[in-house]
Amino acid sequence: MPKINGNEIRPGNVLEHNGGLWAAVKVDHVKPGKGGAFAQVEMKNLRNGTKLNERFRSADKVERVRLEQKDQQFLYEENGKLVFMDTETYEQIELPADLLGERRPFLQDGMTITVEFHESEALHAALPQKVTCRIVETEPVVKGQTAANSFKPAILDNGVKVMVPPFVGPDEEIVVNTETMEYSERA
Template sequence: MKINGNEIRPGNVIEHNGSLWAAVKTAHVKPGKGGAFAQVELKNLLDGTKLNERFRASETVERVRLEQKDYQFLYAEGEMLVFMDSESYEQLELQKDFVGERAAFLQDGMVVTVELYEERPIGVSLPDQVTLAIVEADPVVKGQTAASSYKPAIMENGVRVMVPPFIEAGERIIVDTNEITYVRRAD
């Protein structure tokens, strides 16, 4: 689908210079002299490189629609993560690096959304929040009454997160998988 250069929004996937790019940031610039343009920060979906590009309103770019499929996480095997298509039961193996540091939040049976372009995986979206147990939390320091006195804690997946002082080892908390931050205590 063709769109004008000034219609590119963050999150859009476009075909540019023979590759697939995701728009990370966009800024619309109206210089005193000359025509307006969109300054777009792009990230290559195939190799991860970044590019800053200017698109004029008169230019058109090809917006790509990615197919989104739900996959269930089965298990990790060495550096590979194994997922299963929820409909066809076909298995998909992805490198841990492909998912990145958020791979630590994968749990058995968790449903993730895999974005595909021409049957090739481009991205993986985890649920925004997961529930994990705290295995180690620093003791509360007496006299720390400042409102923002968070303390470090280590969750069952080995990831360190800052939690409020009342959270102790053994408790279950809800964590934001995008920001890797404490959200609230789990019920």
């Protein structure tokens, strides 16, 4: 694995530090009036989610880890595990359902997601940025109501509650941004 200097750390880098895998969330380069410059790095543990603030001087060497990204197709859920198939080798893997966190309801049958691996361990899974969902329940369309900054609650077919514009009615398909979990557009 390549070693980089402490001042070369950028947000999004994955580092091996203190025996764990850490993602750099925020990096501030500090030049104090006295002493040498350093990088103040806020890191998040990829295995358990704990956070850590660490200072790295430019002379410090850190292991930078490259994660392998693979597209996986969702097959089914069984006993709290999500079963995926590698789209190239057709190998099946099981991942814990909590790997997706609060975005889990947006996972649909046959959907292809990107899973990041370190050696053979799955560390992170990313859904497509936009997913189409159907509205199950919302207030009726009110004629003459303008769409300027007024939103109403709606419940989607996956049980998630989102705010939608007043012109969107029940049984309509909408596109939801899975990163912000907000209404994006009509489908």
